[in-house]
Every structure is written in structure tokens, then in C-alpha cells.
Amino acid sequence: MKKYVVICVLVMAASCSKKPIDSAKESNVMLEEPTLKVVDSAAAGKHEGLALIEGMDCLTCHKTDTRLVGPSYQEVADKYTDADIEMLANKIIDGGKGNWGEIPMTPHAGMSKENAKKMVEYILTLKK
Numbered sequence: 196m197k198k199y200v201v202i203c204v205l206v207m208a209a210s211c212s213k214k215p216i217d218s219a220k221e222s223n224v225m226l227e228e229p230t231l232k233v234v235d236s237a238a239a240g241k242h243e244g245l246a247l248i249e250g251m252d253c254l255t256c257h258k259t260d261t262r263l264v265g266p267s268y269q270e271v272a273d274k275y276t277d278a279d280i281e282m283l284a285n286k287i288i289d290g291g292k293g294n295w296g297e298i299p300m301t302p303h304a305g306m307s308k309e310n311a312k313k314m315v316e317y318i319l320t321l322k323k
Contacts, residue, residue, distance in 0.1 A: 244317025247310050251303070259321065266295045272322040280319070284311035 241249075248254065256264035275283060288311050290302030303311070 242313075242317045242320065244313040244315070247314050248317065251306075252301075253314075256300070264298055265300060268318045269321050269323065270295075272319050275319065277319060280312055280315050283315040283318075284308055287311040287314060 258267055260267050260269045262270065271283075285308075286300065287303055288306050288308065289304075290300050292299035
């Protein structure tokens with residue numbers, strides 16, 4: 196019985212000595228945009244925009260030719276033109292809702308406008 200009490204006391208002491216979780220810290224912080232070496236994607240024969248898409252979370256909701264959570268890239272390419280690059284790049288950065296249904300697109304506030312445009316330019320190459 197004494198062994199049991201000693202073990203319990205040791206376990207309690209060890210668990211109490213851990214650092215408390217700081218709940219005041221921000222837990223929903225946007226991570227920095229991944230760095231992409233354009234030379235690597237060009238050497239691999241990939242469009243810069245495709246390399247960026249593959250490095251982000253885009254493929255969680257979008258596929259090239261199949262609707263998933265959001266529209267397929269081909270559907271987007273068929274609906275928009277080069278005149279819409281600026282607007283679509285802003286949609287990637289700011290997020291949005293209503294153009295393709297009620298499920299909102301997550302904003303990517305940490306993304307540069309230049310990279311968002313490269314992604315849109317790639318998507319528009321998929322036009323049928």
C-alpha cells in the first residue's frame with residue numbers, strides 16, 4: 196500500500212510541475228507563405244502557378260477536372276478570362292462565398308498578390 200501511495204505522489208508531483216498552457220497566446224495565426232524557388236519548378240517543367248498551388252492548401256478543396264469542395268480549376272478557367280486575373284487573385288487572398296455555392300473559400304491573407312496572380316494564370320491555361 197505504501198508503494199502505491201508513493202507512486203501516486205510522484206505521479207502527481209510530476210504532472211503538476213509541467214508548464215501551464217498559455218491560453219492568452221494567439222492560436223489561429225496565419226503562417227508565412229512558403230518560399231518557392233521558381234528555378235526548381237521551371238526545371239521540373241511545371242508552371243510557376245502549379246508549383247505554388249501544390250505548395251499551398253488549394254488541393255484540399257480544388258482538383259483540376261473534378262468538383263470537390265469548391266469548383267474544379269477547369270470550371271474556373273471556363274468561366275473567367277485574362278481580364279479577371281486581378282479579381283481572382285484578390286479572391287484567393289481575401290476568400291469569398293457565393294460564386295460557386297454557399298461553402299466559403301478560406302482566405303490566404305499571407306499570400307502575395309504576385310503569387311496569387313501566377314496561380315490564376317496557371318488555372319486559366321486549363322480552359323477547354
